[in-house]
Amino acid sequence: MFEIKNGQATSKSEHYADLAQQAQGMLAGEPSLTANAANFAALVFHSLSDLNWAGFYLYDGAELVVGPFQGKPACIRIALGKGVCGTAAQTRETQVIRDVNSFDGHIACDAASQSEIVVPLVKSDGSLLGVWDVDSPSIGRFDEEDRAGMEALCNVFMQALDAQK
Ligand code: SME
Numbered sequence: 001m002f003e004i005k006n007g008q009a010t011s012k013s014e015h016y017a018d019l020a021q022q023a024q025g026m027l028a029g030e031p032s033l034t035a036n037a038a039n040f041a042a043l044v045f046h047s048l049s050d051l052n053w054a055g056f057y058l059y060d061g062a063e064l065v066v067g068p069f070q071g072k073p074a075c076i077r078i079a080l081g082k083g084v085c086g087t088a089a090q091t092r093e094t095q096v097i098r099d100v101n102s103f104d105g106h107i108a109c110d111a112a113s114q115s116e117i118v119v120p121l122v123k124s125d126g127s128l129l130g131v132w133d134v135d136s137p138s139i140g141r142f143d144e145e146d147r148a149g150m151e152a153l154c155n156v157f158m159q160a161l162d163a164q165k
Helices: 012-027 033-047 083-091 144-162
Strands: 002-005 008-011 053-059 064-071 095-097 115-122 128-136
Touching: 008 012, 012 033, 012 144, 033 053, 033 064, 033 144, 053 083, 064 083, 064 128, 083 095, 083 115, 083 128, 095 144, 115 144, 128 144
Parallel strands: none
Antiparallel strands: 002 008, 053 064, 053 128, 095 115, 115 128
């Protein structure tokens, strides 16, 4: 699979590696979680094709609450274990959903969403920060390369946060 960048086709993994580098530079040295989460969502949303939502759900100690994102207004609160986001938070495993219509308990915030990837965000002390959620209007938009790429991006995000401690 290829992404188009500056009019040139680059491999998906190259594109993610490039994005991770951009994210690292953008987040470095900034202590504000809100600022970094907002810029991270904007960077990813505008750098990958065929997306309709990209953003954070942050764990408040009881449930997931929507955080900085790009896309249409979304569901505000999601219980752990509910929907794709709550499942990623509870299992702490990335969820790659080919067709959200066949995911039992999927929470449809935007009817346009057809496929979804959700990466759990775990702090260095083992506690849950929240999840990173990306939706597409196309079925099967996310594959194993996206899983690896999104997990690498989330690592960059979590490391930038840790470096500020
Ligand atoms: N579809 C998600 C809810 C969040 S929205 O996609 C932004 C879910 O089932 O958890």
